[in-house]
Amino acid sequence: MSPLFLIFILLALSSAAYFFSQRRMLRQTRDANITRLNSLPEHFGMLGAIWAGAPALLVYFLWLIFEGDILMGQVLAILPDAESMAATRELLIGDIRNAINNPISYQMASEEVRMAADRYRELSQTASIALAAACLSVFAICSALVLKFLTPRVRARIQIEKFVRGFLLLCSTLAIFTTIGIVLSVLFEASRFFQTVPITEFLFGLDWSPQMAIREDQVGSSGxxxxxxxxxxxxxxxxxxxxxxxxxxxxxxxxxxxxxxxxxxxxxxxxxxxxxxxxxxxxxxxxxxxxxxxxxxxxxxxxxxxxxxxxxxxxxxxxxxxxxxxxxxxxxxxxxxxxxxxxxxxxxxxxxxxxxxxxxxxxxxxxxxxxxxxxxxxxxxxxxxxxxxxxxxxxxxxxxxxxxxxxxxxxxxxxxxxxxxxxxxxxxxxxxxxxxxxxxxxxxxxxxxxxxxxxxxxx
Amino acid sequence: MDTTEALDMPIPDQLEETVISGKKDIDLTTVGDYTTENPRMKIRDVNVFYGAKQAVFDVNLDIGSNSVVSMIGPSGCGKTTLLRCLNRMNDTIDGCRVEGRVEMDGKNVYARKVDPVLLRARVGMVFQKPNPFPKSIFDNVAYGPRIHGLVRDRTDLEEIVHTSLERAGLLDEVKDRLDQPGTGLSGGQQQRLCIARAIAVSPEVILMDEPCSALDPIATARIEELIGELRKNFSIAIVTHSMQQAARVSQRTAYFHLGYLVEVGPTKDIFTMPKHQLTEEYITGRFG
Missing domain, CATH: 1.10.3720.10 (MetI-like)
Known part of the structure; x- marks a missing residue:
């Protein structure tokens, strides 16, 4: 099951949870002869959908974010003498990535890299099945919790307000951290530059010609x-x-x-x-x-x-x-x-x-x-x-x-x-x-x- | 023309001006004598429109020399609109149209060749909220003389600024800090600064649009005292919501209702024996 398909399934299930919770609440109130609910039935529906769907979606997105690193770690671990290659680790990872994504690179890659790429693909397939299973079971567990705990006594309207606030906070945090991330990456790369070229030369030098000899034997200025x-x-x-x-x-x-x-x-x-x-x-x-x-x-x-x-x-x-x-x-x-x-x-x-x-x-x-x-x-x-x-x-x-x-x-x-x-x-x-x-x-x-x-x- | 007759025996075409006020039909034709001896400005048959809506209906009123005429009436009765006709400040409002004549020295200020800029130098204005410019006290007062080129040199200018501040009763309080911003003064001082600014160009008429409505009682008392002083040199028209103020500062009072000038006469008469039913109801506090 591909991850994209999985997310549609999760969303569909959450919507189902919405309607189910809403209906169920109406039924419960009728059976229990409750005349006044503390929230609208839609609120209970939304809360049901959130309780059931949000944890599964969280698992899903966390996995997507960290999938690459985890899998690559696994692949590198099975490679022989991975320890000795610590210096060229970055390069190796780059090669493996290329081999995975690009058939031509795969053809040209070394035996080791090909092996790693194969292993990566295998792992990735297993992982996506595991992910689907994990998400669906999280969803199932949460749905069970909804059945048990979502009663007319729950203040659904207030709970949803809390959820909305959390969601908005998450969005603004993401925006802020993205900005900080960009600034830090620019700062980091710039500091690497200033290791080769003194900052005073950069700021006060009167001559700009950035052409560098890329190969040793190339004719070109030193920059x-x-x-x-x-x-x-x-x-x-x-x-x-x-x-x-x-x-x-x-x-x-x-x-x-x-x-x-x-x-x-x-x-x-x-x-x-x-x-x-x-x-x-x-x-x-x-x-x-x-x-x-x-x-x-x-x-x-x-x-x-x-x-x-x-x-x-x-x-x-x-x-x-x-x-x-x-x-x-x-x-x-x-x-x-x-x-x-x-x-x-x-x-x-x-x-x-x-x-x-x-x-x-x-x-x-x-x-x-x-x-x-x-x-x-x-x-x-x-x-x-x-x-x-x-x-x-x-x-x-x-x-x-x-x-x-x-x-x-x-x-x-x-x-x-x-x-x-x-x-x-x-x-x-x-x-x-x-x-x-x-x-x-x-x-x-x-x-x-x-x-x-x-x-x-x-x- | 004696309009008191109109109340007793309304002639047919004046009946059409009768509007419904409250429960009864009330005649809104002006009661009392709107003319005065020695008028400085004359308002004749003035109608003012904002777009399609009429705000002032057929108003006739004289502004007497060296006297204060106060305009009172409930909110939205057109008194501020009428006041702003006198120096053509209504020109700056989109969609505002004035019909009729406003005469100064026998000339209609709404005539085509009259420049409102020059008119406003002769008819100064003080606004509801003190509005000193964000400049020093000195520059605030010197503003008018500078733009109108009334002074030749700095000495002249300083003299005008000092006399104006003195006449506005502000000089003693600010003479050591003329270079401080005018916006730093208290509300009452700011309003007196605005009065000093207005009189610095030696206008003939000063229009005051609720000059004390943003001020505390002590500052109000000072301004009222000042108005009494200013009357010696200027003709003053003042719009006010305070009937006590009208009674204290003015010689003549005009009562407006729904855009009509309902009654006008000597202030003491208006407040002691109003002729029109609406005036009486207003000054006795039954509505408004």
Whole structure:
């Protein structure tokens, strides 16, 4: 019985338990002449389904999570001289996994590995039968308990509330632990990178050329991992983007929230949302195919030498991408300024724009700055546009007409294609990722703090 | 025009304005003399609509020079709406439409060429909830003079700020901390700051929309005292829910009901011998 089939059976059984418990409760109350139940019959049904089904499902998922490790442990134990291979254990496991999943690898594998793979398959088949048996018997036992303990005296409604709370807690715990897991794995891989390349070289080195000789005899550089050109490139593009997005986004927010008649507002807001909904890859080829050549052509006519993949093009398009983000955040904070401020200023005989400039913007400024910081952190983390439009060469330059590269672009290029997983070149991606994560985290943290501070002011 | 006659002998087309109030049909035609000697502003046949809903019906009322007229009446009777017509603050509300004339110096402020921005410099307003700007006390008061270019240099500005604060009775309390934020003052001080802000541009009329409803009795007493002082230099219209306040601060009182101006007259007359049944019921506390 395949595990997938098993889960359907378990779910079907649980639903059966639902209807059964519900019916049974109605029958019991009728027989015992109980006029008032403490919960609805549906509550008893649900509780019956949960009591009967949840333990079996728990067993099922726990097994799925740990199956691989347990089985592999068994397989390795039967291999001869497993002890001596401790050093290459990881490699061996990898080989066995390949042999199991891929017939061609199996053909090419060594005798030992093939044996292990066969053994693994055998075990896995036995295990799935054992799992089915275990789950079904757990279900049977629990159903018996339901029969015995699910009486009209049970406060089913309260019990279900407890279960719901536990389930929600489980979900949020999963989300949190996943995040922690990702951070730890990036941290771990990055620390491996910093064992080969000193952190000071990474953070302050001016030369970035991550090509490493993979084989001993390969012609190639030994690699240089000074990330400053990437940081500068990222900042340059983000700067250009913010130069576009901050004024346009802010002004359009001001227009929409303060000046526009409600008809215009209802039409224009969804349009801006559409702009926010364009996939970044579309912006990317827009940048690469339309904006870059146009800039290059324009540069040529006024005698400027614009690279075909310039920071300017990528920054401009990224700015356009961020406009709705800036605009909707600014709109929120401007709308949060109390109407009394506007009335006060207009009542003094100030015009709309004077009110805006002298009262509303100063009042909303902290919130707007918070919004801009969030926008910057988005610009820094943005990948697709820069991959397509910003170029790959790590120039250390502040000239937006030249090609630069960014942290995200380098992460992509480092990890695309065949990679050796423990070479500094690949690990560098994790170090870059960690840096990126850290910078955006700090930016978001400051921004959210500022925005929250601002909200408190008026609540 | 003597509208008292209307109560005794309603002429046919005025009968149509009769609406059902409570159990009885009550005539809502204005009782009393809505004019005054030496008026600063005149409201003539004003109707105000919010979309399709009419909030103010055919109101006529004068705002006298150097006197206080108070507008009283139950909630939703249109008194705040009418007050906001006087400096065209209703323009900022979507869907609000004003018909009729509001005259200042014989000119209709709703005429096409009148700029509401300039009008509001002449007709200042103090709001229900104190709304100082999140700026320093000094900048709050200096706001109007700055935007209207009333001062040439810093000395002039400081003088205006000081006189305004003094006239608002706030100077002694804040003169050592003019650079502190205005939002840090107490509620009563904030409201007096708003009054100082309003008088800093030397308006001719000051509109007050329940200026004491967010304040404690002591702060209220100070503001009322202040209104008595301000009357010497300004014309004041005040909306209030407190009949005692109306009796204390105003020379004339107008009673509104369901958007109609029901009775208007000298304050002492309104409170001692109201002519209209609704006014009497309201001031004696039988409804409202």
């Amino acid at each position: 240089a991992f000074g990330a400053v050109p990437l940081f500068v490139g990222t900042l340059l593009i983000s700067f250009v983007a913010m130069l576009v997005a901050a004024p346009i986004g802010l002004m359009s927010a001001i227009y929409l929230s303060e000046y526009a008649p409600s008809k215009v507002r209802t039409a224009a807001k969804p349009l801006l949302e559409i702009l926010a909904g364009v996939p970044t890859v579309v912006y990317g080829f827009f940048a690469a195919i339309v904006v870059s050549p146009a800039l290059r052509g324009f540069g040529a006519t006024i005698g400027l030498d614009v690279a075909s993949e310039s920071a300017l093009a990528a920054g401009l398009v990224m700015g356009i991408m961020i406009i709705p983000f800036v605009s909707s955040l600014s709109d929120d904070v401007i709308a949060a300024v109390p109407q009394a401020m506007r009335d006060g200023s207009l009542g003094m005989g100030a015009t709309h724009s004077e009110t805006m400039r002298r009262v509303i913007l100063p009042a909303a400024l902290p919130g707007i700055i918070g919004g801009l910081l969030l926008a910057i952190s988005r610009a820094i983390g943005e990948t697709m546009i820069v991959v397509m439009a910003a170029g790959l060469s790590a120039n250390l330059t502040a000239n937006p007409l030249e090609a630069v590269t960014t942290v995200t672009v380098q992460i992509v290029t480092l990890l695309v294609g065949d990679q050796e997983f423990d070479s500094p070149k690949t690990l560098a991606a994790f170090a870059l990722g960690l840096t990126l994560f850290f910078v955006t985290l700090v930016l978001n943290f400051i921004a959210l703090y500022v925005v929250r501070k601002y909200r408190e002011q008026y609540e």
